[in-house]
Amino acid sequence: MLREKMVLGKAPSRSANMTSDSIFKILHLQNSSADSSSHYDNNRSQISSNKSGDGFNSIEIAGIASVAALVSVVALLIVYMYARKCMASSSVESSEIQGVTIFVDIGVPLSYDSVVRATGNFNASNCIGSGGFGATYKAEVSPGVLVAIKRLSVGRLQGVQQFHTEIKTLGRWRHSNLVTLIGYYGSDTEMFLIYNYLPGGNLERFILERSRRPVDWKMIHKIALDVALALAYLHDQCTPRILHRDVKPSNILLDNDCNAYLSDFGLARLLGNSETHATTGVAGTFGYVAPEYAMTCRVSDKADVYSYGVVLMELLSDKKSLDPSFSPYGDGFNIVAWASMLLQQGRINEFFTEGLWLDSSHQYLLETLKLAIRCTEEQLSKDQE
Structure with a gap:
């Protein structure tokens, strides 16, 4: 992981690489300055504790006027160092009932028949x-026990053996924001995952319906930080x-508390x-795919960023x-171009959803938007995978 330097209050630079880890640190610092909370330290501990090595990654932050923010940097580094302890083995024991492999016991036996029956034979309702x-x-x-069943398109996957191998690997990993x-179940004719x-639905619905509910900066910041942690x-x-x-x-889901x-x-x-599930020609969804990835089809973590x-x-x-x-601005104009245009023209208040600019700290909103712009302005590194 590269060292990160972010000068708050200045235009974003393409010279430094933005990573998911540095995104977390910047958002966490912002949160620490406004409202200290053990929730984020506990989640960071879950990430950091699985690392090995003598050093740790840090970000250099300059140009912060607030003394409280500078103090929070020291506090964050102390917490980060303390959190580096050994995790339990990531291996997960699994069991199998009627072809269904189970990674997590939910107290209810899950078989192929019981799962299909619970979905109404995959009824559209x-x-x-x-x-x-x-x-x-x-x-x-079971009465009161709900799960989500993702039924996969069998014909588009690489094969049953590859499916078993990949899913068993995924079954090892646990995080509070995943x-x-x-x-899961997998055969030549049927494949599904059990989650x-x-x-709370997904973030897409949350954004569409937020005019019906009070949404404050703290809630938005928490969602952003949760995804960065994941x-x-x-x-x-x-x-x-x-x-x-x-x-x-x-692809970002919420519980009733907006975690x-x-x-x-x-x-x-x-x-x-050669497969894709979007019109981009690569794995991803048009509008969210990094231009460099769309052109080269070579992916790295920068594409996720x-x-x-x-x-x-x-x-x-x-x-x-x-x-x-955005259509009056011509083909290819998207939210990234819109944000950069408003920032350059000094009209950045027009970017934020109604009420957010009026009711929230302008400093935090501006810093977060600049962080988002930095994420989208990073070119993919030369050592793409």
Whole structure:
């Protein structure tokens, strides 16, 4: 991980590489300055404790006027050092019932028949979402026990053996901001994954419906930080590391307290070399794919960071990544170009969703938007994978 230097209050630079870990640190610093909370330190401990080595990554921050912010840097580094302890082994014991492999015991036996029956034989009335990999169904496997079943498009995957290998690897990883992979089933004719059910829907719906509920800066900041934590874990703590390749609002799920969980991680590895689940020609969704990735089809963690930056912009504004209102600006104009244009023209208050600019700290909003712009302005490194 490269050292990061961010000068708050100045225009973003392309000279330094933005990583998911540095995103976390910047957002955490921001949170520490406004409202200290053990929630973030506990999550950071979960990431940091799986690392090995003598050194640790840090970011150099200059130009911060607030003394409290400078003090929080020291506090953050102390917490980060203290959190570097050994984790328990990441190996997960699994069991199998009627072809269903179980990673997490939820207290209810899960078999192929019971899962299919709980979805109403994958009835459309139980469908709660669909995407490039397949549709997701809500299933009550026992009274009061709900799970989410992602039924995969069998014909688009690399094969049953590869499927088993990849999913068993994914089943090893646990993080409080990743959806939990409870188990899976795979055969030549049927494949599905079993996840914990999250009642808050996805971030896409949250953004569309936020005019109906009070949404403050603290809630938005928490969601952004949760997703950054998940990406930092996938990029830095998993071996082999996991590149998501399709970070977007519909792949970020929420519980009733607006805690955020990243879903569909690792699934892009199941696609064949020539397969895609979007119109970009690469794994990803148009509007969230880094231009360098779309042109070269060579992916690194910087592609996820770009997508995260776009999601962060959508979370702050009332625009979509490819909003219809951008059409007067011509083809290729997106939320990234819009944010940069408003920043250069000194009209940045027009970027933020209604009420957010009036009710929140302008400093924190501006810093967060500049962070999002930095994520999207980074070019992919030369050592792409």
